[in-house]
Amino acid sequence: MKKFWLIAFVAAFFAAPAFAADEDTITIGVTVSQTGSLNVDSTAQLQGSEYWRDEVNAAGGIKAGNKRYKVRFVEYDDQSQGGRVQQLYTRLIVQDKAQFLFAPYSSGLTATAAVISEQYGKIMLIGGGAEAKTYQLGNKYLFQCITPADYYFTGTIQALKEKNPHAKVAFVYSDDPFSKAVVAAARTQATAAGFTVALDESYPPATTDFSAIINKIISSGADAFLGGGHYPDGATLARQLHDQKAGLKFVAILVAPDSPKFATLGPAALGIMVPSQWEPQVKYKPEFGPAPEQFAKDFQAKYKVEADYHTASGYVTGLLLQHAIEQAGSIDPEKVAAELNKTDVTTLFGKDKFATDAQNHGLQMAHQMVLAQWQMKNGTLEKEIVWPDAAKTANLIYPLP
Amino acid sequence: MIGLLASIVDGVLIGSVYGLAAMGITLIWGVMDVINLTHGAMIVGGMFGLYFLTEGLGLPAYAALPPILVAGFGVGVALYWVAVHRMVGRPPLMSLLSTFAVNLILIGLGTAAWGTVLFNVSVSLPGFSLGRYTFPGTHIMAAVLTAAIAAVLYFFLYRTRMGKAVRAVAGNREAAELVGIPTTRVLALAFGLGVALAGVSGMLIGTMFPFTVLAGDAYQLKSFVVTVLGGLGNPTGALVAGIALGLVEGLATPFMPVSWTLVMEFVLFVAVLIAFPGGLFNFRRSRRST
Numbered sequence: 111m112k113k114f115w116l117i118a119f120v121a122a123f124f125a126a127p128a129f130a131a132d133e134d135t136i137t138i139g140v141t142v143s144q145t146g147s148l149n150v151d152s153t154a155q156l157q158g159s160e161y162w163r164d165e166v167n168a169a170g171g172i173k174a175g176n177k178r179y180k181v182r183f184v185e186y187d188d189q190s191q192g193g194r195v196q197q198l199y200t201r202l203i204v205q206d207k208a209q210f211l212f213a214p215y216s217s218g219l220t221a222t223a224a225v226i227s228e229q230y231g232k233i234m235l236i237g238g239g240a241e242a243k244t245y246q247l248g249n250k251y252l253f254q255c256i257t258p259a260d261y262y263f264t265g266t267i268q269a270l271k272e273k274n275p276h277a278k279v280a281f282v283y284s285d286d287p288f289s290k291a292v293v294a295a296a297r298t299q300a301t302a303a304g305f306t307v308a309l310d311e312s313y314p315p316a317t318t319d320f321s322a323i324i325n326k327i328i329s330s331g332a333d334a335f336l337g338g339g340h341y342p343d344g345a346t347l348a349r350q351l352h353d354q355k356a357g358l359k360f361v362a363i364l365v366a367p368d369s370p371k372f373a374t375l376g377p378a379a380l381g382i383m384v385p386s387q388w389e390p391q392v393k394y395k396p397e398f399g400p401a402p403e404q405f406a407k408d409f410q411a412k413y414k415v416e417a418d419y420h421t422a423s424g425y426v427t428g429l430l431l432q433h434a435i436e437q438a439g440s441i442d443p444e445k446v447a448a449e450l451n452k453t454d455v456t457t458l459f460g461k462d463k464f465a466t467d468a469q470n471h472g473l474q475m476a477h478q479m480v481l482a483q484w485q486m487k488n489g490t491l492e493k494e495i496v497w498p499d500a501a502k503t504a505n506l507i508y509p510l511p
Numbered sequence: 512m513i514g515l516l517a518s519i520v521d522g523v524l525i526g527s528v529y530g531l532a533a534m535g536i537t538l539i540w541g542v543m544d545v546i547n548l549t550h551g552a553m554i555v556g557g558m559f560g561l562y563f564l565t566e567g568l569g570l571p572a573y574a575a576l577p578p579i580l581v582a583g584f585g586v587g588v589a590l591y592w593v594a595v596h597r598m599v600g601r602p603p604l605m606s607l608l609s610t611f612a613v614n615l616i617l618i619g620l621g622t623a624a625w626g627t628v629l630f631n632v633s634v635s636l637p638g639f640s641l642g643r644y645t646f647p648g649t650h651i652m653a654a655v656l657t658a659a660i661a662a663v664l665y666f667f668l669y670r671t672r673m674g675k676a677v678r679a680v681a682g683n684r685e686a687a688e689l690v691g692i693p694t695t696r697v698l699a700l701a702f703g704l705g706v707a708l709a710g711v712s713g714m715l716i717g718t719m720f721p722f723t724v725l726a727g728d729a730y731q732l733k734s735f736v737v738t739v740l741g742g743l744g745n746p747t748g749a750l751v752a753g754i755a756l757g758l759v760e761g762l763a764t765p766f767m768p769v770s771w772t773l774v775m776e777f778v779l780f781v782a783v784l785i786a787f788p789g790g791l792f793n794f795r796r797s798r799r800s801t
Contacts, residue, residue, distance in 0.1 A: 144622075145619070145622045145627070146627065146725070147627060147723075147725060148627075149622070149626045149627035149628075150626060150627060150628055150629075153626065285770050311768055311769060311770075312768070312769075312770050313769045313770055314769075314770055314773060316728070316729050317729075317769075318716075318720055318722075318726060318729045318730070319525055319719075319720060321521040321522075321525060321650070322518055322521065322522070322760060322761065322764035322765075322769060322772075323764070323769050325514055325517050325518045325521060325644060325764075325765070326514075326518075326764065326765065326769075328514070328517075328643050328644055329514035329765070341627075341629060342627070342629055342721070342723050342725075342726075345629045345631070345721050346629075346720055346721050349631065349720065349721050350720070353638070353645075353647040353649070353719075354644075354645050354646075354647060355638075355640070355645040357643060371628055371629065374629070374630075374631045375631050375633075375721070376631070376633045377633070378631075378633075
């Protein structure tokens with residue numbers, strides 16, 4: 111009897127990959143930071159992709175020519191570590207036979223995954239790797255669906271210039287590839303806008319106490335703050351800027367304030383701005399896929415959490431892949447890549463178009479960001495779009511209360 | 512100039528909490544030669560204790576201190592019997608691995624339950640302003656409570672029979688046993704105390720900064736630096752070293768990029784290990800160096 115169960119187990123073990131390689135199924139490989147410091151944003155991004163997958167499968171799958179393909183995800187926890195990403199993307203390609211890849215969250219992890227995806231010639235769509243450098247190393251199969259890091263603070267600087275053309279800016283940012291790339295470009299843009307850079311300082315990503323840095327900001331005489339990094343440090347910065355009464359008139363922090371959970375900071379969240387890839391209130395008219403408002407409503411109904419820009423970017427990676435497969439009428443990687451190269455569309459996420467020249471292949475060319483600010487509305491904290499004028503849902507509060 | 516003063520004061524206020532956290536590690540090391548790698552997880556435990564007692568039960572923030580102290584002690588005693596007791600007297604690597612494993616389990620469970628979402632406990636306490644610089648009330652209160660807890664611990668260790676037993680076991684376990692001190696119970700008590708101190712320092716940190724399940728690692732690292740500076744096994748030295756570390760951070764940050772602070776701390780750490788293996792504040796000859 112024991113022998114029977116052993117044989118059955120071994121048979122099941124070998125049968126599983128056979129099922130996985132079902133010819134009417136497309137396998138997409140992705141890693142998510144279920145543990146580690148990137149967990150919050152990474153999980154939101156994956157939920158967006160999973161929501162797309164479930165929607166596609168419920169509708170019968172992706173239509174390619176005369177066939178319909180159901181979508182299957184193979185997901186692993188990358189623990190927010192580059193080393194794990196390298197191992198896991200190799201495994202996704204070699205062992206799990208993933209036909210397409212979605213990138214992990216963050217610029218650092220995406221850069222690591224990109225080395226593997228290019229080595230094996232796999233198409234990888236990116237919903238959370240903003241640093242432009244990754245796309246400038248001669249790749250052929252990367253497709254960045256979000257605005258590159260160089261343009262994160264472009265709108266923020268324009269919005270600040272309208273309020274204070276002679277602002278003194280403190281750049282305080284995490285010492286990670288994404289934040290450094292954002293600030294490197296913003297520094298040039300701020301100087302060109304006529305601002306004074308009062309302080310320019312990076313901090314280790316694991317910093318938990320910003321008291322000393324905030325004292326430096328106060329000493330510098332800055333009246334505007336641009337910086338941050340990812341979720342934990344950005345939220346801690348906001349809380350301490352409030353507790354230490356830093357006296358800033360304008361505070362824009364990367365990534366963290368976009369999360370609906372940022373409101374738990376209470377009064378410390380009031381007036382804080384975030385350059386955002388997407389907000390549920392945007393009014394884009396999609397050529398295909400759901401409208402932004404509908405997506406936000408349906409997503410919240412399913413997951414019981416609000417959709418943020420990571421969720422929407424996760425969703426749009428799936429949507430753009432689906433569109434390319436449908437246009438190609440095939441799942442052949444070269445045909446799908448050719449269709450992705452032709453992409454010039456508007457979805458719930460806004461416009462998307464990829465660079466096709468060899469030096470910048472896959473870099474996002476068309477998507478635009480908005481600037482959101484936490485404001486008090488009917489006694490509760492709400493995130494409002496305050497820039498650009500065409501998209502705004504409320505006026506920018508300046509100076510901060 | 513006021514900026515430098517503000518930075519120093521802030522450094523000292525925060526440094527005292529580093530000192531409190533390090534007192535937990537050093538007490539355990541001093542008594543049983545165990546490096547407690549669950550320290551970070553216990554600090555996080557204190558943070559989450561604060562969160563659930565204030566947001567869940569509606570307790571005022573500082574009223575959470577006694578229950579966290581008691582619960583921390585209980586958890587510490589239980590942890591001693593589960594993961595440490597059988598490792599006492601064995602090579603230090605054994606207890607290091609054992610407590611490291613428990614730490615991984617606790618952090619893993621915490622991440623599974625809450626993810627790495629940020630938790631925030633808003634504490635409204637008036638601060639003190641010096642020119643344009645403000646010292647938040649939570650920072651001042653944390654330093655005051657740290658001083659009070661350190662005083663109580665000092666009283667316990669030097670003025671009570673049980674405290675003297677703890678010191679006796681730390682000094683020479685075999686001799687303590689010969690004079691009838693129940694050493695196993697004393698070891699459990701010391702471990703409980705160490706964990707309670709970690710929990711309370713976590714609670715105080717939770718009143719000052721938002722936190723995640725992973726926040727303990729940074730404070731655990733700081734605690735090790737402080738412990739070495741203060742002298743392994745020397746709780747008073749740990750508190751003084753914590754304040755000194757905060758002071759150095761406060762003095763240095765106005766003149767150098769903040770990202771260099773950690774480098775500077777570890778250079779100090781290595782320098783002290785080489786020049787003063789018994790710690791900066793261990794005036795007597797180290798027990799282990801004899």
